[in-house]
Amino acid sequence: MENKLGFGLMRLPKNEAGEIDIPRVSEMADAFLARGFTYFDTAYVYASSEVAFREAVVRRHPRESFTVASKMAGWQLNDTRTPEVMFNEQLERCGVTYFDYYLLHSLQPSRIAGYEKNDCWNFCLQKKKEGKIRNFGFSFHGDPVLLEQLLNDHPEVDFVQLQINYADWENNAIWSGENYRVCRRHNKPIVVMEPVKGGLLANLAPELQQKLDAVRPGKSAASFALRYAASLEGVMMVLSGMSDAAQMEDNLRTFEQFEPLTDDERRAIDEVTKALLAADTIPCTSCRYCVAGCPKHIAIPDVFKSYNMIQTYGDHSRPHLYYGELLAQGNGRAGDCIGCRRCEAACPQHLEIVSLLKKVSAVLDR
Ligand code: SF4
Ligand code: SF4
Structure with a gap:
């Protein structure tokens, strides 16, 4: 189980100038690799993340000691920024000659056409033939009907990345449970994203944290959420977007000493889920995809x-x-x-x- 934690590079620590803090990322990456973990997850649209990965990991560690996943942003393709141009730019930004995992990013109804129009599926298959992609997949934010259709149309994909966490398991806008079952029926290994729902499940209100403490004292809320995702059959990797050394340490310990959830822990999680669903909070995961296009600059x-x-x-x-x-x-x-x-x-x-x-x-x- 210990190698199932992936280092998500979407929410990296920043320095006072507001730039990614490469020395701190390097320390976190060193700890991650030293403890036997290998999987890094970045994307074309995670601002400066691919370059930070190159500086913190690729320039400082042998290529065979890590694996890297990156993602094509179909909605940013145009006549000059073709799939070939974007892909080569990503190889250069990351400082690698191949991607262990490469994904079409964020498939959902509004984005399918862009990937089709630019023939991205065939493009990735071609790159796989050339050895520049080792495993080809997509990350998904749609409903189970669309996922079923995509997996029927594209049986060639090696894996699927899904948003899975306990609060969204039965959420009819996210469909964690239903989408998980579709992937299992198609025998596709699953990479889990947002296991702590952008941090929402890592910072519970005191009365909810008490429910978890009652069944397993002294463990973080994040550790329950990660164990929930990693306990699911067919999950090959659980990504956590770590922003500091303390989060990293907590996550590493969770996976090094991995224990599946007990029945009591599952019941406590059910209670937390009910309370979260009853609270009037906004289930935003802070991905920030919405920010750049806002004409009123609302954060x-x-x-x-x-x-x-x-x-x-x-x-x-x-x-x-x-x-x-x-x-x-x-x-x-x-x-x-x-x-x-x-x-x-x-x-x-x-x-x-x-x-x-x-x-x-x-x-x-x-
Ligand atoms: S509101 Fe913006 S930051 Fe929040 S989940 Fe949606 S796109 Fe991401
Ligand atoms: S102005 Fe309002 S609707 Fe338009 S992008 Fe900004 S937040 Fe969204």
């Missing part, structure tokens, strides 16, 4: 985070302070939204951002 995930802090902890002072800092940095207010819905088209969680911002504005813009 949507940060705004939602402020709101969630109020809903979870009932504390208004810190979230208002945090929100005030966002505005002072030049970001738009929640109430500035003009309803253009560019953000909604980019959101893999299918959130109704426009109406959510109205609700949030009523609380934060008062």
